[in-house]
Amino acid sequence: MEFASVAIFGGLTVAAVVIASVIPLAQAAGLLAPIPLAVVAARTRPRALVTATVATTAVAFAMAGTGAMATVLGSALVAGIVGDIKRRGRGFPTLLAATLVAAPLLGGVSVLLLLILVPLRELTIEALTNSIHGVAGLMHRWGPFDRVGNGLDAFADSIASHWWVWIWVSGTVGTVISLVVAWWILGPVIHRLRDVPSEDTLDSDVQATGRSAVEAGVAPLPIVAEGVGFSYSPGAPPVLRDIDLRIDPGEFVAIVGANGSGKSTLAKILAGRTPTSGVVHRPGLAGLGVHGGTALVLQRPEVQMLGSRVADDVVWGLPAGTEVDVDALLAEVGLAGLGDRETTDLSGGQQQRLAIAAALARRPQLLIADEVTSMVDPEGRGHLLKLLAALPRRHGIAVVLITHRGSEAAAADRVIHLDRGRIVPHPPLWMPDPTTDLDHPAVVESSSLADPGPHIGGPLMVLDQVSYAHLPGSPWEVQALTDVNLTVYRGEGLLIVGGNGSGKTTLAWIMAGLLTPLTGTCHLLGVTGKVTPAAGFDAGEPITEHVGAVGLGFQHARLQLQKVTVADEIMAAGGEKIGTAEVARVLELVGLPREMAASKVDSLSGGQMRRVVLAGLIARKPDMLVLDEPLAGLDPVSRDEIVALLARLRAEGMTIVIISHDFESLDSVCTRRVRLVDGRLLPDSHDVAPLPGRDGGVR
């Protein structure tokens, strides 16, 4: 846990400092740089702060050189003082006392440095005094400012003769300011972070007893659970109750349940976490992540990538001296030849296959895959399932697949259904035909799209020949969109289908006006309020001048929620006209109880967060909603609710554009479907009937 928080929070500090040193006029970011490290200092032991200081200093040096390194070092010292005082629960007087001691000392460091580095001192002092004298000279020319000029001259002379006083005073004042600012920001931030769940919810025997001791006693299978129950804190309602199950070597078992059914908790217990009631029998230790033990592959692909290169990630964390045939493992999971690629360049599906390769490098007896497909496009999902299904036969590994998708469970030898913490005998309602063919997962059932209804009106947004490239003209240029022509009609539901890396997020940002197209235009029509049919064609105005007129929902909902409570959030997102009554109305509109207005944002579940984001967007009364992957990571019940909500909104006249790799369940919202492949828009095979009287589909 410490490593991770050191790395992530240290990374934030480095990011702030690097931004401040590379981009001119972003120096203000430097004042915020100590905050992340102060959070680390306030939450963990001092040793972690030392590690964080060393790591951030080294990274800052590698990224932006000696100057950034010095800034980071200073930030780390400030962070250490402020964070440590917070951790000990002391108040502002302690900070003042610490400031009185630390600020003069830190200010003295630069004096000391300049005392040694004589030529550097002479240069900076000369440049500084010359500049001040120069400004003073300008002042002398304007009569009324003559006296100011005299003052400046005296000031510059004083700097030249007593440089150390001025350097020392300014260094001290600077340190005081950054200490007080850090303190002032850190207080509320830590207060608000108390509700964020942050703990490593996995238990590892390695941490408890040491790796070599564990390796001797590893034997995870067969595993038998008897009357297992679990609650996250004493007195809290149990997440799991009376679970009895058995998993034998070489089995392929699926555990199916909705969000909140306790299936991820069950995965953690199978991986070695101690249940709060009942017993789990194993012949030996679970040995999570240990050779011959248990392997766990988690839901979010990108956070599991620990190595920078694909080959590094396979061996990451293995004890020194372990021999692994990296190429063979990569070939087995279908990533042959990609060993030298950076892990961040892989698609979500490839990253999950890499995580499986890293698990296989440990030759586990039991592999638990916890919702591994929920962030992966349908094609990648098929590959992953085939790979997992083959493991019991090929290596004799028992595979436990935890999923909310019935279709994925179909390939398993045995399916265990979880409902609200209990094992239930009947398959949940969304269990599909178990004959689903895993080899062709991308095939869409030929469903009909939603009835366009009477609401569809004239064009609302017109994208004309839109192209976009990231970092154009540089060697890193990536063409994201090419000649996209698209018209969004008032009141329609448009589904833009695209896989990972198809440019769909760029398109969403352009439609919201956050990015300006490199070539071509993206115009919002009728913004002036006067639609004159006689004029024939309203050219509209660039959407970049109306940021906010199109509501954009990000895939990662938490980043979009910026206030403490749900009510504040919706009011802030909706604008100053929104009062409590309106908050209650939009909350009910998105299917949340109005009492939720007082809840803290960080205590919400993923599905609830997404709905609050929607509520905020609706409160703003946008002309159009653009939603980026609105269903990713939700279980069928939540998905159905969101889909029903979106369908209702559209029926009431809202224009909705959904950008997703997922086209299974969105047909009831969308009246039209187009496909985005490698930044180009293709007409979808289902979109054969254009809207009457108008050129529908792709222009």
Added chain:
Amino acid sequence: MTMRTVPLRQVPGDSFVHRLWAGTKLLIVLILGLMTWALPSWPALGMVAGVVIVTALIAGIPLGAIPRPPWWFWGLIGIGVAVNASFAGLAGALVFLRATALALVLVGSSILVIWTTPMADVAPAIARLMRPLRWFRLPVDEWAVSIALCLRGLPMLIEELRMLRAAHKLRPVARGRTDHPSAEMGILDLITAAMSSALRRSSEMAEAITARGGTGRLTAHPSGPGRADAVALLAIGVACAIAITATVLL
């Protein structure tokens, strides 16, 4: 993103500079940094600038990679030169330009390292450079893991900060009533959202580490310095010696 940022990624290519060990390049940046701090004379700055330009040429960095600062950046430097010259004439302008050049060449040299080195090679190189510190019983391995994870998480974090800024931009700006949540200052909200997201990220990363059975190896194919690195270091040493002599003689 209105301003073109400097991408901290490798410029694709294969050259003498690309093939150098990452540790050598970091050492060179450190030497050049210390050198200019101790001796910010024209010969020393010229030497560093020369090294930067020669390295960029050898590495085949295309012109398109060089960031184009906005016009006011050059404007500010111009004003600075004019103000200094008005007081101290040509000598004053030169002093000011020397101070500016000092900052620019240092940033230039470290950006070149990032442009010619795969991110994946940086952490192992730093770890190897820190190895002598083990003698002082410092937890070098722990540091190496943290550095590697930090570098690994950096692109992800920058992406999140970008999203955060975009989300903030999409919100309405209220004027007038001050007690409404939409009129409150956003900076605290932004920081909290970033921290909250970072907390989740770090617990996810912690679970990923636990799932691998803790920390251990960092790289599949360890790399180290070779003959080319000795040549490069020697060349830099000679260049430094020449710059020092030139400073003393002039």
